[in-house]
Amino acid sequence: MTTAKTSPPLAIKNLSKAFQGQWALRGVDLELRAGEVHALVGQNGSGKSTLIKILAGYHQPEPGGEATCFGEPFHLGSSDAAREANLHFIHQDLAIIDQLSVAENLALGQRYGLKFWLSPRRERKAAQALFASYGLPIDAGVPLRTLGAAQRTMTAMVRALGHADSPTGILVLDEPTASLSDEESQRLFELVRSVRDKGGSVLYVTHRLHEVFDLADRVTVLRDGRRVATEPVSRLDHDALVELIIGRRLEEFYPEPPAARDDSALTAKGVSGRVARDVSLTVHAGEIVGISGLTGSGVEEILHLMFGSSPRTSGTVEVRDGTTVGASPSQSVRAGVAFSPADRQRLGGMGAWSLRENLTLPRLLPRGPLRWLSPRRERAEATEWLQRFDVVPTNAEATFSSLSGGNQQKVVIARWLRRGAGVYFFEEPTAGVDVGAKRAIYEALSRVAADGAGVLVASCDAEEIASICDRVLVMRSGRIAKELSGDALTPDRVLAYSVGSGDPVRHQGPGGRA
Amino acid sequence: MNASAPPSTKAKGSAQPSGAEPRTSAKQALREGNPQGMVEVLARLRLGRFSGLFLWAAIIVVFAIWVPDTFLTSTTLKSILSTQAITGVLAIAVLFPLAVGAFDLSAAQNMGLSALVCGSLMTHGPHLSPATAIVLTIAMSMAIGAFNGILVAGIGISSFIATLGTSSLLLATGAVIGHGSYVGPFPESFASLTDKEVLGIPIVAIYLLVFATLSWYVLARTPIGRRAYATGANADAARLAGVRTGRSVFGGMVVCGFGAGIAGVMLASSTNAVNETLGPAYLLPAYAAAFLGSTQLVPGRFNVWGTVLAIYLLGTGVSGLQLVGGSLWVTDYFNGVALIGAVGTAVLIDKYRGRREKARTAKQNDE
Numbered sequence: 024m025t026t027a028k029t030s031p032p033l034a035i036k037n038l039s040k041a042f043q044g045q046w047a048l049r050g051v052d053l054e055l056r057a058g059e060v061h062a063l064v065g066q067n068g069s070g071k072s073t074l075i076k077i078l079a080g081y082h083q084p085e086p087g088g089e090a091t092c093f094g095e096p097f098h099l100g101s102s103d104a105a106r107e108a109n110l111h112f113i114h115q116d117l118a119i120i121d122q123l124s125v126a127e128n129l130a131l132g133q134r135y136g137l138k139f140w141l142s143p144r145r146e147r148k149a150a151q152a153l154f155a156s157y158g159l160p161i162d163a164g165v166p167l168r169t170l171g172a173a174q175r176t177m178t179a180m181v182r183a184l185g186h187a188d189s190p191t192g193i194l195v196l197d198e199p200t201a202s203l204s205d206e207e208s209q210r211l212f213e214l215v216r217s218v219r220d221k222g223g224s225v226l227y228v229t230h231r232l233h234e235v236f237d238l239a240d241r242v243t244v245l246r247d248g249r250r251v252a253t254e255p256v257s258r259l260d261h262d263a264l265v266e267l268i269i270g271r272r273l274e275e276f277y278p279e280p281p282a283a284r285d286d287s288a289l290t291a292k293g294v295s296g297r298v299a300r301d302v303s304l305t306v307h308a309g310e311i312v313g314i315s316g317l318t319g320s321g322v323e324e325i326l327h328l329m330f331g332s333s334p335r336t337s338g339t340v341e342v343r344d345g346t347t348v349g350a351s352p353s354q355s356v357r358a359g360v361a362f363s364p365a366d367r368q369r370l371g372g373m374g375a376w377s378l379r380e381n382l383t384l385p386r387l388l389p390r391g392p393l394r395w396l397s398p399r400r401e402r403a404e405a406t407e408w409l410q411r412f413d414v415v416p417t418n419a420e421a422t423f424s425s426l427s428g429g430n431q432q433k434v435v436i437a438r439w440l441r442r443g444a445g446v447y448f449f450e451e452p453t454a455g456v457d458v459g460a461k462r463a464i465y466e467a468l469s470r471v472a473a474d475g476a477g478v479l480v481a482s483c484d485a486e487e488i489a490s491i492c493d494r495v496l497v498m499r500s501g502r503i504a505k506e507l508s509g510d511a512l513t514p515d516r517v518l519a520y521s522v523g524s525g526d527p528v529r530h531q532g533p534g535g536r537a
Numbered sequence: 538m539n540a541s542a543p544p545s546t547k548a549k550g551s552a553q554p555s556g557a558e559p560r561t562s563a564k565q566a567l568r569e570g571n572p573q574g575m576v577e578v579l580a581r582l583r584l585g586r587f588s589g590l591f592l593w594a595a596i597i598v599v600f601a602i603w604v605p606d607t608f609l610t611s612t613t614l615k616s617i618l619s620t621q622a623i624t625g626v627l628a629i630a631v632l633f634p635l636a637v638g639a640f641d642l643s644a645a646q647n648m649g650l651s652a653l654v655c656g657s658l659m660t661h662g663p664h665l666s667p668a669t670a671i672v673l674t675i676a677m678s679m680a681i682g683a684f685n686g687i688l689v690a691g692i693g694i695s696s697f698i699a700t701l702g703t704s705s706l707l708l709a710t711g712a713v714i715g716h717g718s719y720v721g722p723f724p725e726s727f728a729s730l731t732d733k734e735v736l737g738i739p740i741v742a743i744y745l746l747v748f749a750t751l752s753w754y755v756l757a758r759t760p761i762g763r764r765a766y767a768t769g770a771n772a773d774a775a776r777l778a779g780v781r782t783g784r785s786v787f788g789g790m791v792v793c794g795f796g797a798g799i800a801g802v803m804l805a806s807s808t809n810a811v812n813e814t815l816g817p818a819y820l821l822p823a824y825a826a827a828f829l830g831s832t833q834l835v836p837g838r839f840n841v842w843g844t845v846l847a848i849y850l851l852g853t854g855v856s857g858l859q860l861v862g863g864s865l866w867v868t869d870y871f872n873g874v875a876l877i878g879a880v881g882t883a884v885l886i887d888k889y890r891g892r893r894e895k896a897r898t899a900k901q902n903d904e
Contacts, residue, residue, distance in 0.1 A: 393759050
């Protein structure tokens with residue numbers, strides 16, 4: 024039993040994972056000590072989520088990696104082993120059920136055993152006692168949907184941890200503050216600290232660097248699937264951490280003010296949604312503007328909000344002639360906005376439909392709704408477009424889902440060029456696209472802009488966005504944190520501003536942004 | 538970075554490799570009651586576009602050998618043509634909601650009520666002329682369709698539930714109008730609408746042909762139809778392509794009401810005496826034909842001519858069995874077996890293929 028006390032709660036050695044020949048993780052070591060909050064940070068695609076998913080048993084690691092839990096061997100890549108080892112996961116979607124009461128949600132996490140009669144009264148009392156042991160003022164009797172985001176997260180945490188006096192488990196928190204306000208985050212941090220103070224161990228995955236400094240004792244940085252460093256937080260400052268994350272030194276620079284222009288193709292004012300807050304931007308005719316940021320910063324949402332496919336809570340969007348757009352997707356399309364979404368499989372086209380039908384859908388040739396639609400004429404026209412974009416195959420009757428990602432993207436772009444628009448929205452235009460197709464897509468984007476349309480590209484790929492855009496807006500925590508253009512526009516800076524550095528605003532406090 | 542899945546606002550952490558076909562599992566499709574999902578599952582049967590024609594021929598051959606004296610007669614042919622015409626019109630009517638991804642379970646009840654109302658308008662109260670009665674009846678049936686459309690496209694109730702509710706409302710309305718007794722007989726000119734023959738073909742079969750041709754034109758050869766199918770195939774993607782999906786759904790429901798009204802008038806005219814109980818028996822045959830039809834001619838899509846083929850395939854089987862000596866329940870039995878058989882086989886094949894593919898990919902990963 025002596026080993027159980029001296030051995031760390033969790034030690035991982037030489038963990039690797041490859042997806043389709045690409046390393047997501049390479050030889051990563053991680054040691055989690057008793058009574059510490061250990062932060063895990065890195066850019067999108069650095070391997071954080073892969074690591075968490077292997078711990079939770081969603082992915083199998085490559086052979087060669089090993090792990091121990093309090094000195095006992097721990098089988099990676101099995102959800103049963105994770106449960107036995109007392110690993111508890113709080114993911115962004117909390118796996119709690121809105122329709123049930125708080126107490127019922129807590130009870131779901133425990134074993135019902137061989138009880139025939141579930142006593143709601145007893146369940147509720149036990150839940151209330153559990154909350155009390157953490158000092159949480161949550162009423163166990165109310166339906167869960169009446170709770171705020173922070174209390175929901177805490178409910179999920181309390182459910183995962185069980186009773187506070189015996190925190191033998193390891194708590195893994197994956198971006199828990201993504202949807203919380205600063206005040207709510209602070210309350211969550213208090214709970215995390217109380218878990219640590221009672222001897223529990225917490226692995227804390229986050230994009231937000233100030234949280235690392237607020238909360239964590241040690242931090243492990245991943246970059247391109249490798250562990251770059253594991254350091255006590257006290258030995259790092261903000262800039263040092265950013266440099267570890269992006270792997271390069273940051274240079275100072277002085278941005279030049281952009282020239283004033285009056286030929287706006289699209290103007291958005293104060294657009295807010297689920298994550299995005301008060302986003303205002305202008306796209307000029309002939310300009311390619313990028314929006315970048317980390318996952319969860321609002322970059323995935325902003326185009327949908329402007330196009331009208333996600334509900335806006337406030338803000339207006341206007342196109343060149345002053346028409347407001349975004350009431351609904353069809354209204355935006357008619358006002359001359361084209362949108363190529365990131366999720367091609369689900370939103371880009373009809374998987375079971377032919378390329379011909381997918382291409383022609385936004386603009387069906389006959390003018391009247393009941394006029395003759397000639398498949399033969401459509402086929403001839405579609406084939407022409409497919410040839411122009413080098414889509415393989417050029418067979419207009421092939422199904423959309425049978426194409427590779429790059430070819431699907433070309434079809435979606437061709438469909439909108441055929442329709443014609445004053446503003447083009449592209450969301451992750453080259454995600455899952457091979458190199459050759461990427462080039463063709465970039466060429467199409469610049470041709471569209473050269474023809475006088477405004478182009479707005481939202482992408483998490485800093486490299487890409489810095490190379491194809493005239494101007495880039497970097498989003499952080501739902502807001503536009505920085506605008507970069509000209510010489511200041513480099514992938515490093517896009518990344519640096521995405522994770523939150525180089526901006527004096529960070530000194531105003533956690534997540535605070537005027 | 539490109540290896541990671543593109544972020545999306547709605548799909549939670551989808552790690553689907555691009556280029557892979559997202560498969561609706563048969564079970565899931567059936568549980569969600571999503572017609573398009575079911576059709577995609579049925580399409581995986583890969584029956585062959587014309588297998589229905591062969592099956593039809595086989596059924597004819599079997600009965601021609603079994604009961605040659607009664608089956609191979611023009612009387613039988615005409616009886617099949619005319620008895621299936623009303624079901625056929627209703628089956629084509631339900632194609633419109635199915636095309637936009639909704640069910641109209643009140644269609645048969647709407648048809649039954651239309652027959653009753655049409656008959657009552659001519660025989661009770663003002664004793665309207667057949668033409669006026671028909672126009673009023675069809676206006677009513679379209680209004681019922683519009684009511685369904687508001688429930689489904691406007692309020693956003695699941696079409697399954699909403700039209701089930703409407704169906705019950707119509708049943709009650711029928712009972713109020715009909716008082717449980719038969720209405721009829723009708724004026725001679727009304728009955729003669731359906732008992733004539735043109736070039737030896739029963740005129741009701743020609744009505745079906747005309748209705749089918751118009752429906753095919755609208756669904757398969759106009760922008761309106763293309764947008765309707767887009768709504769049913771993937772409503773989210775259709776919306777992003779600028780299709781007003783709500784309008785498509787509403788329109789589909791109204792057209793279904795229109796078709797149900799026509800079928801109701803044909804039913805009243807050909808039976809010459811109607812009561813409130815006639816409708817429900819037509820619901821299953823209509824849906825059976827629509828689903829079987831979606832495996833034919835244009836597989837994977839609810840289509841008009843496939844449905845017409847399925848109607849006559851089922852009708853031939855039923856009449857053959859009746860001639861062999863089956864009772865009236867043979868009809869229901871045959872339709873039920875055909876529907877469960879077709880969908881059930883599709884689900885089983887889907888399961889089997891899924892397991893085999895899993896085994897194959899697992900093997901490849903090991904290598």
